[in-house]
Amino acid sequence: MIDGVRVIDFHGHVGANDIMGMVDDPDLMLHTMDSCGIDISCVFNIYYPDGTTGNDMTARFVTRHPDRFVGFAYVSPLMPADSMVAELERAIDDLGLVAIKLYPPFVHWSLEHPIWDPIYEFANERELALIHHTGTEWQAYPKFLADVAPRFPKVNFVSGHSGNTPVERAQAIAAAQANENVYLETCSTFRTPGVIEQLVEEGGADRVLFGSDTPLMDPRPQLGKIITAQISDEAKRLALGGNAARILGI
Amino acid sequence: MTSLSFKPRVPVFDANVKVGNHHNEVSPCVDRASLLAEMATHGVGRAVIYHALGDLTSPVDGNRALEAWLGEDGRLHPQWSALPLPRSLEQLQELHARGRVSSVRLAGLDIIDFPFRPWGYDPLLSWLSREGIPLWVPLPEMDPDDIVTTLQAYPDLETVLVGAHYMHAMWVQPMMKALPRASLELSRYEPIGQLEALLEEFGVERFVYGSWYWRLAMGPMLFYLHHVGLDDRELALVCEGNLLRILGVES
Numbered sequence: 001m002i003d004g005v006r007v008i009d010f011h012g013h014v015g016a017n018d019i020m021g022m023v024d025d026p027d028l029m030l031h032t033m034d035s036c037g038i039d040i041s042c043v044f045n046i047y048y049p050d051g052t053t054g055n056d057m058t059a060r061f062v063t064r065h066p067d068r069f070v071g072f073a074y075v076s077p078l079m080p081a082d083s084m085v086a087e088l089e090r091a092i093d094d095l096g097l098v099a100i101k102l103y104p105p106f107v108h109w110s111l112e113h114p115i116w117d118p119i120y121e122f123a124n125e126r127e128l129a130l131i132h133h134t135g136t137e138w139q140a141y142p143k144f145l146a147d148v149a150p151r152f153p154k155v156n157f158v159s160g161h162s163g164n165t166p167v168e169r170a171q172a173i174a175a176a177q178a179n180e181n182v183y184l185e186t187c188s189t190f191r192t193p194g195v196i197e198q199l200v201e202e203g204g205a206d207r208v209l210f211g212s213d214t215p216l217m218d219p220r221p222q223l224g225k226i227i228t229a230q231i232s233d234e235a236k237r238l239a240l241g242g243n244a245a246r247i248l249g250i
Numbered sequence: 251m252t253s254l255s256f257k258p259r260v261p262v263f264d265a266n267v268k269v270g271n272h273h274n275e276v277s278p279c280v281d282r283a284s285l286l287a288e289m290a291t292h293g294v295g296r297a298v299i300y301h302a303l304g305d306l307t308s309p310v311d312g313n314r315a316l317e318a319w320l321g322e323d324g325r326l327h328p329q330w331s332a333l334p335l336p337r338s339l340e341q342l343q344e345l346h347a348r349g350r351v352s353s354v355r356l357a358g359l360d361i362i363d364f365p366f367r368p369w370g371y372d373p374l375l376s377w378l379s380r381e382g383i384p385l386w387v388p389l390p391e392m393d394p395d396d397i398v399t400t401l402q403a404y405p406d407l408e409t410v411l412v413g414a415h416y417m418h419a420m421w422v423q424p425m426m427k428a429l430p431r432a433s434l435e436l437s438r439y440e441p442i443g444q445l446e447a448l449l450e451e452f453g454v455e456r457f458v459y460g461s462w463y464w465r466l467a468m469g470p471m472l473f474y475l476h477h478v479g480l481d482d483r484e485l486a487l488v489c490e491g492n493l494l495r496i497l498g499v500e501s
Binding site for chain 2 (some may be wrong): 002003005015018020021022025028029030031032036037114129189190191192193194195214215216218219220221222225227228229233236237
């Protein structure tokens, strides 16, 4: 909690990626959260294309600290379409995961390709939030969100990393400006000066979501991006938790 | 206690600030006054600055252009960029003869693809060692084996390893162990929990705050350092004291 704001980190991982220095040690993650006032971290496992394996790991992880972690479901179009939807139903209805994470750079289809439509239709029917990795990879250009968002108006689409770099960030902002159901998430190892200010000024304070990429990265510098940005306290409150609580219904 | 507002609770001397423009990218700070205003916003009192021209085109011209940023109040402290070329070393030696060199930065390493080995860098590294001048070494641009092997050949040379990030998570601990005269600049070092682990293993004296502004925002890592359990004495060393010692500058 920071100055009365329940802080929600919208971008976190479950699973090990030791090669990049990432291990999902819940005690370490909780220590870093507690030391800077993060109340809840949203987590997902993107390392298993079957979805089931990773979603089970996410559910087990969240169950150990249900007041501190919220799980998102992951599926991949490397699976047959009916398997994707069945796994999403299982993950949401049986495992209690509350939103969807997708990672287009792992596959051969850009995020607006029809192969993703069964996932988007499911999310639209359930009125779920859905976060994509977006960035410089051709599958993950945020401009594609401007094509997808109007077709699935009950999904709250979140541009993970807000595209990461200037050209892609401009695409993400343009998608948010054109569509009320597009949000801009902040985690990035590119901590370029003025980015948080740009997202708030051009995308709108009601569209910005704090994210950290924990435990790939320590959440404290990523939180520091929001706290030290030259934006209003009200914009900070919305980015740190108000917007996430609204679209996740928590 | 975290709040929506943040100011550092100790004096801050930033070890890593870039000034001026690249040929293909423009700094948000157009001049000395705007940089000082940015520093004031984040509670940074002083900064070591180097010129962007040294990154991509000409360290020699960059060092000349740095003069316009320095002023006379001692708040912006010059760091001179170096290439392994006679022309570059002559410039540094001329500046040193006038008492103006307290640190040097390796430049252009990712452009020239020239291995950081004693056979190419000995004139520069021997001179720095003899004169007791510390060297800033940008990690993202270099081969880790070159760094360790070469710097071990100059055991008296004080170094600051700059810009390690999560992709270097495997390097940093063994590199600091292998290089006892090396300090770690922290602008990009975000692997979860590893800063506390390194502080525990190596002691607070081997770490310096740097922002790497304007490549990165000035505030986030300073905020981070205030949330890793350091007491005021330790925090003051990381944010200012260790850098003063490395530069040989009085507070």
